[in-house]
Amino acid sequence: MNAPRLEVDLGKIHHNARTLVERLAERGITVTGVTKALCGSPAIAEVLLSAGVSGLGDSRIENIEIMRRGHVAAPLHLIRSPMLSQVGRVVAQADRSLNSELSIIEALSEAAGKAKRVHEVVLMVELGDLREGIMPADLNAMAAAVLCLPHVRLSGIGANLACHGGVGPDATNMGLLSSLADSIETAFGVHLAVVSGGNSANLHWALSGADTGRINNLRLGESILLGCNPLNREPIEGLWPDAITLVAEVIEARVKPTRPWGTVGQTAFGTVAMPATEGHLHRTILAIGHQDVDPSGLDAPRGMAVLGASGDHLIIHSDGVPPVVGEEIRFGVNYSALVRAATSPFVSKVMTAGPARLDRLPLTDKARPAFHPARLP
Numbered sequence: 001m002n003a004p005r006l007e008v009d010l011g012k013i014h015h016n017a018r019t020l021v022e023r024l025a026e027r028g029i030t031v032t033g034v035t036k037a038l039c040g041s042p043a044i045a046e047v048l049l050s051a052g053v054s055g056l057g058d059s060r061i062e063n064i065e066i067m068r069r070g071h072v073a074a075p076l077h078l079i080r081s082p083m084l085s086q087v088g089r090v091v092a093q094a095d096r097s098l099n100s101e102l103s104i105i106e107a108l109s110e111a112a113g114k115a116k117r118v119h120e121v122v123l124m125v126e127l128g129d130l131r132e133g134i135m136p137a138d139l140n141a142m143a144a145a146v147l148c149l150p151h152v153r154l155s156g157i158g159a160n161l162a163c164h165g166g167v168g169p170d171a172t173n174m175g176l177l178s179s180l181a182d183s184i185e186t187a188f189g190v191h192l193a194v195v196s197g198g199n200s201a202n203l204h205w206a207l208s209g210a211d212t213g214r215i216n217n218l219r220l221g222e223s224i225l226l227g228c229n230p231l232n233r234e235p236i237e238g239l240w241p242d243a244i245t246l247v248a249e250v251i252e253a254r255v256k257p258t259r260p261w262g263t264v265g266q267t268a269f270g271t272v273a274m275p276a277t278e279g280h281l282h283r284t285i286l287a288i289g290h291q292d293v294d295p296s297g298l299d300a301p302r303g304m305a306v307l308g309a310s311g312d313h314l315i316i317h318s319d320g321v322p323p324v325v326g327e328e329i330r331f332g333v334n335y336s337a338l339v340r341a342a343t344s345p346f347v348s349k350v351m352t353a354g355p356a357r358l359d360r361l362p363l364t365d366k367a368r369p370a371f372h373p374a375r376l377p
């Protein structure tokens, strides 16, 4: 098989999505499945839909177009503000977009009018994380302006946390989002169908028994794909943490000195600390590098450690039997490693449909063994 490659276990993804959809349904919250990390893969989209998500979201219009071409039959939402230069493509392919600028919403309305469509708009509110969003004090004026535009429909409001400032959801910011929804409804006599509270970082809050107020939707990507909570990167109980793995191939395996020699300056990607010990080490080189993956986001198999990487080479050390040339090594990935690998044209994506072995799923976080994917034979 091609290397390097991302192996995606669709059975495990389905289990993760289904579990979160069911847990959130008990709190009256629907799930928008976020497909951007795997570049709008129609196969992933279908698995998320069969697991019960209410719609799909992606930050890139290109990915939404890929899903449309792949005949994904579901509401498709652009979850990053459209660019002014792309409003035509957005109204043509996306049912809804998340917005924070009136000039862009006006352009969406005009483009939707030309295309004889109505485009749904969700207004994003800034709740302190300082990424996208309208300041709460300006929200009613913005809603008033949007309600005057002929070819857009104000579907709701939303927020995004824990992406730039690391601010998580709590009773204060989520309570504010709920009361802002009430306030728009009272002021303008409209109904807001959607109050989208945030991303995977909101899960712990939403399932904690806290009062979820008007929040009736979350947009989930990382928690479904990697089974972890982005606020602390802890595994989420009952989800597979290893649905996606990265496989790379050995191209050199040698014993070499631990320390470089000669006149030492900067390396291709910054500086490297001089190893403390002098001696010799099994050093294995894999054909994958910074251009394909975030090496710091790789979880090496037990007994192996990532020593470093350059653009095209990943250098690992192994304690046990050293790998041989041609052998494949399998890594766990964090979100950063996943998005870069999924985007690299040099990394193929292999979807496997193996049914997830529920009997092997650890029941509690404590019982869960540390995540060390097995090496391929």
Ligand SMILES: *Cc1c(COP(=O)(O)O)cnc(C)c1O
Pocket (backbone or CB within 6 Å): 034, 036, 059, 079, 080, 098, 160, 198, 199, 200, 201, 219, 220, 221, 222, 223, 230
């Ligand atoms: C990426 C993104 C999400 C999904 O975030 P995860 O942490 O992967 O769940 C949700 N909303 C917006 C606006 C995003 O950009």
